[in-house]
Amino acid sequence: MATTITITGAGGQIGYALLFRIAAGDLLGAEEHVRLRLLEIPQGVKSAEGAALELQDGAFALLDDVEVTDSADTAFDGCDLALLVGARPRGPGMERGDLLAANAGIFGPQGRAIAENAAPGVRVTVVGNPANTNALIAASAADGVPAERFSALTRLDENRARAQLAAALEAPVASIRNVPIWGNHSATQFPDVSHATIDGRPVRDALAERVGDVPSWLEDTFIPRVAKRGAEIIDVRGSSSVASAANAAIGHARDWVRGTEGWTSAGVVSHGEYGVPEGLVSSFPVESVDGQWRIVEGLEIDAWSRARIDASVAELVAEREAVRELL
Numbered sequence: 001m002a003t004t005i006t007i008t009g010a011g012g013q014i015g016y017a018l019l020f021r022i023a024a025g026d027l028l029g030a031e032e033h034v035r036l037r038l039l040e041i042p043q044g045v046k047s048a049e050g051a052a053l054e055l056q057d058g059a060f061a062l063l064d065d066v067e068v069t070d071s072a073d074t075a076f077d078g079c080d081l082a083l084l085v086g087a088r089p090r091g092p093g094m095e096r097g098d099l100l101a102a103n104a105g106i107f108g109p110q111g112r113a114i115a116e117n118a119a120p121g122v123r124v125t126v127v128g129n130p131a132n133t134n135a136l137i138a139a140s141a142a143d144g145v146p147a148e149r150f151s152a153l154t155r156l157d158e159n160r161a162r163a164q165l166a167a168a169l170e171a172p173v174a175s176i177r178n179v180p181i182w183g184n185h186s187a188t189q190f191p192d193v194s195h196a197t198i199d200g201r202p203v204r205d206a207l208a209e210r211v212g213d214v215p216s217w218l219e220d221t222f223i224p225r226v227a228k229r230g231a232e233i234i235d236v237r238g239s240s241s242v243a244s245a246a247n248a249a250i251g252h253a254r255d256w257v258r259g260t261e262g263w264t265s266a267g268v269v270s271h272g273e274y275g276v277p278e279g280l281v282s283s284f285p286v287e288s289v290d291g292q293w294r295i296v297e298g299l300e301i302d303a304w305s306r307a308r309i310d311a312s313v314a315e316l317v318a319e320r321e322a323v324r325e326l327l
């Protein structure tokens with residue numbers, strides 16, 4: 001049996017970077033056949049159809065079928081995994097509240113279409129920004145689907161954080177583990193090195209040998225570099241992150257289905273863990289066990305970290321307030 005994967009915004013940039021890797025088996029492995037459902041708005045259908053032609057030309061052994069549609073009901077019919085990438089970008093003069101409301105108009109109906117059409121065990125990864133609150137909106141609209149089946153992508157932030165530590169320590173990125181992102185996928189996010197290790201040794205100790213004053217380096221160099229990396233990419237590349245975002249989305253969805261060794265980061269619904277208000281979709285350190293995200297509990301949080309987590313969570317609370325009527 002093939003797995004049905006629905007990708008929204010499939011005619012866009014991240015969609016294009018995702019499709020071929022999924023068809024090549026990077027998400028589900030080299031044994032699992034996939035069926036792709038590509039959802040676009042009418043203006044984006046041609047672009048998605050072009051990608052579908054190229055998928056055909058890829059002659060991927062694992063790809064059973066591709067369908068392009070502008071109907072959410074069709075796109076989510078029998079969906080096992082959804083990657084919600086298509087979103088409304090901020091237009092000129094648009095306030096944050098307008099942006100949140102415009103996206104609620106996308107993610108609410110998509111949540112309902114998922115509830116009505118998707119397979120019972122559906123898992124939904126939200127990539128489109130503002131990702132945390134879009135996930136909250138979709139989950140709230142998906143009657144009968146547990147909120148735990150929705151999560152928001154903060155893996156790109158985590159990958160950026162691990163890569164920055166690897167560069168500072170002149171070490172392979174794979175040697176660095178346990179660098180969770182807390183809070184919102186936004187400039188307020190908190191990339192946390194308190195529990196991070198390099199080859200099993202605390203990263204903070206290794207940093208002290210390299211950068212001297214670790215708290216200043218974290219505050220003035222590391223955190224801003226990670227939090228503003230998206231803007232840096234736009235500056236240098238002239239366009240936003242695409243392949244790295246697709247890579248992160250595949251890593252997130254793959255780990256969700258296939259499990260993790262150690263921690264990663266994901267925006268998941270809070271049940272009050274670490275004082276994050278219940279119901280918010282906030283990024284936490286998570287593990288994936290038996291196909292479900294589990295928040296890593298019992299970590300010690302010092303006052304400096306607490307203040308940063310609280311600031312990002314306060315932003316999520318404000319976002320939820322801005323869309324409360326639509327939930």
Ligand code: NAX
Nearest residue numbers: 009011012013014040041044086087127128129153156245
């Ligand atoms: P593009 O503008 O290239 O593509 C978006 C596509 O979505 C377009 O083809 C558009 O027609 C389609 N779309 C819009 N509304 C839709 C709807 N209601 N249903 C179906 N399709 C719809 O943007 P791209 O560079 O692909 O980025 C997509 C989203 O990812 C953006 O919201 C972006 O901000 C977000 N990102 C999130 C990241 C994360 O870590 N969570 C990182 C990368 C990226 O910035």
